[in-house]
Amino acid sequence: MTDSNWNLKNQARQQRLQRASRALGDSLQGKICSTDKASSLLEAVLQVGDRVCLEGNNQKQADFLADALVGVDPAQIHDLHMVQSVLALPQHLDVFEKGIANRLDFSFSGPQGARLARLASAGRLNIGAIHTYLELFARYFVDLTPNVALIAAQAADEHGNLYTGPNTEDTPAIVEATAFSGGIVIAQVNELVDSKTTRLPRVDIPADWVNFVVPAPRPHFIEPLFTRDPAQISEIQVLMAMMAIKGIYAEYGVQRLNHGIGFDTAAIELLLPTYGESLGLKGKICQHWALNPHPALIPAIEAGWVQSVHSFGSELGMENYLRARSDVFFTGPDGSMRSNRAFCQAAGHYACDLFIGSTLQIDLHGNSSTATLGRIAGFGGAPNMGADARGRRHASPAWLKAGQEARQGRQGAAGTPRGQKLVVQIVETFREHMTPAFVDTLDAWTLQEQTGMDLPPIMVYGDDVTHILTEEGIANLLLCRTDEEREQAIRGVAGYTQVGLGRDARMVENLRDRGIIRRPQDLGIDPRQATRNLLAARSMRDLVQASGGLYQPPARFRNW
């Protein structure tokens, strides 16, 4: 066998580059492709059956390249296998509808979940699997390596050096896997600079790793996904936030944590400098975060609560604030933030003591899921954050205490002492339209049947959940010793849902006596004090003010 048979990938890359060169002629200057030739570039570079990563992140979207991909001729380019984090844009599904792609591996589909379900059941695409982000990145280096990556950056120079600005997000993981496996990397950029006259603010991705740069006709889309208007936080959410702070954060001394998206967690962030301060907790909890730059965290940062925040991605409008608070956020010498979803997910998995997030359904085992009928939504980072990191070996007081509670009295392998991650599900017992959050059976089971998945799409498994927090109280599942106790602990905080009404009142009182269930009054919390006045900011305007005018919310959040 000659050596050339072992370098087929590099040969294929050369052929792709040559095809692009032939197809584009003068429209290609070095690595720079004319904006109007983006689809031609893709047609030249792509091959039938390619694995393609079209950068769709939680925030940043390679939307112009998405358009270009939708614009290729399906007769020529088809059967693509899309491997991308997020399906956020209509174009992400148009490629399946148009017959350009037919396979999909992904992490999160958010707003496209219902359409994705329709396309899947119509047989227009075959879903390989739904992943947690870090898991998908991991497979980029094993068995889902992209042949072509279509990514987005803020700016490039003519060599192909890329500046991503604060929204670095998934880009390094995607590009590294593709560039070092004979693949082709194409970047859309908002701005092209001439390195002879202008330096990029910094280099986020070296030019060697990038094959083509296409100036986009408009800046890439960024979704302000983590912005929550404090005006919409309810007093029940304030009460639940008080319980989280006093009953969990203070109880375990949680210093390193991640918050899921939502008003529940925004309420916690906004109570730190008020309620948290009144409990004397400053410096004792919440100093280190793996978190996107949530605007709701501004008052806590300004009050000196926060030492560091490492971010998966950025948040629109926070750019100047990040720059002015570089001690707290990871920023480059140029002053702008560097986010990195891969490292931040690793931080969430291995360096955080607590994850708290919301869900749509919880069953009697504590399994929870946001998968509901008619939607294939995925879970993003939640499974990674919301799983005990069993490889972890460093101790912290919070982790040790949780582990001790979980192991006490257990025998055998399960009794071997170790720590445990705190995984909290925070939910009101009824969601919108009085849909109960507690159910006998998750929709996930029906979804599995309908779609032929190997397993029901459960977001966080019950044996990884340590606490369930509702307006009725906190259930500490770590202390439960039998399935029956666990079930009653869950029923005991499930309020007036059918699940809650089905409780064994006597057993629930017994669990309360043992501290497994704790009501607000058990925690010394007076629900009458749970008013919106406790929020350190009660409107978007308050947040802007707290930031000294540095935070500049997107227009749709401005109502003043």
Next chain:
Amino acid sequence: MTDSNWNLKNQARQQRLQRASRALGDSLQGKICSTDKASSLLEAVLQVGDRVCLEGNNQKQADFLADALVGVDPAQIHDLHMVQSVLALPQHLDVFEKGIANRLDFSFSGPQGARLARLASAGRLNIGAIHTYLELFARYFVDLTPNVALIAAQAADEHGNLYTGPNTEDTPAIVEATAFSGGIVIAQVNELVDSKTTRLPRVDIPADWVNFVVPAPRPHFIEPLFTRDPAQISEIQVLMAMMAIKGIYAEYGVQRLNHGIGFDTAAIELLLPTYGESLGLKGKICQHWALNPHPALIPAIEAGWVQSVHSFGSELGMENYLRARSDVFFTGPDGSMRSNRAFCQAAGHYACDLFIGSTLQIDLHGNSSTATLGRIAGFGGAPNMGADARGRRHASPAWLKAGQEARQGRQGAAGTPRGQKLVVQIVETFREHMTPAFVDTLDAWTLQEQTGMDLPPIMVYGDDVTHILTEEGIANLLLCRTDEEREQAIRGVAGYTQVGLGRDARMVENLRDRGIIRRPQDLGIDPRQATRNLLAARSMRDLVQASGGLYQPPARFRNW
């Protein structure tokens, strides 16, 4: 509060840079520091109490900067907190002995384990924690961010762009955390090129992220840690490898995996193209690897067994082979490999179905550890690889089968169906000097007492281990339903050790009837066929030959 109070880290960086500039004068040209001024540079840049990452990887060592750090004046620079993966060189401990550093967070100390234990018990250093690699990297972005990183690269240009060659290893994780948190990055390089006349083969780390480059007087040290001479593989190891392939790999259809270091796993690699081929397993197992470029994998690669290998680091002597087999390994457009420990550990955690590795001690719960009395060795990547990835959500046949075996008949949260990672401990019942591998109590417990650690240093927890493989057979712990069954399954493969002799013979036969214990004959393996003739290479010379002369082993492995 003025904004300047929120940019103290960047101000500190400017001050460090200015101090360096003043101290070094003409010895500093741009970012390039004269070789003989390395210690002066460190004295100028470092501050008392700094967190310092002195790049000590599994293979690559920033040994010249280690010398320079040992050479700083302890009266001026002291109380450093070292945060580094591996303590491999004497200098890594000299800094503690000389009073330059006094705190340590790390992952692996290998050959320095005994000296580390002596220094710790003499109170010369305070060990924060022992981590698995990815966990330590994660903490670089949360609460162990380095102020100064001392790293090693193959070459740099005058701007500070770095080329790491195949040994990229930990460098990207270290540099990203440091450069984006106001820290200082100093690189020792084997070679300095002038970008006006010579291009670096590729850029692994962009110049923006690097503050100083010091040409080293000799190439950085690289340890060929993963090279095992096939001549030293015993026939017992061949037998165990046959059991692994037929009884586990084939049984579960394992396509994506990681092998720990050692002769046991080298034997498996060398049996794939012979014994594996005879079982018709080519294409059915072992196509994707998260693995350093083990020379023992050459025959399997040459026989077409392997589709891809992503690597933590490289292996000395494999450079030309990697270049010539770029379809299999992750290589840059320049032809040389790009390794990346962070991504490869993520791949091992989330994208592999099986980890197999050896250990020194296993107890009756299945807990295993390489920590033995008088040594503080750490575990490197094993806890990460050897833990069930509970955040994983994509299915594979191997993972589903393991999960089904584990969950069958279980109730409640524990019974909710999901997959499970295969974690195999492969050991001979007696180690060197007839020390039993099976023990009633791990040394880890005594170590915990002696050192005051929060927990016993267990490498892989018993409830994550799925199979124990010895010369006596395979114990499938997934199928055990009680602590007692687990104990007897372990005793049942523990041979003539005290633990093995303590078995309940009737219960063990019952476990064998149920397929929980499988002897070679149960697998249709005739131990008489387990000869060294089955190895696809029986010497280093055979490996070189199999590689077509591309593999060039270091001198100490050449005996012809």
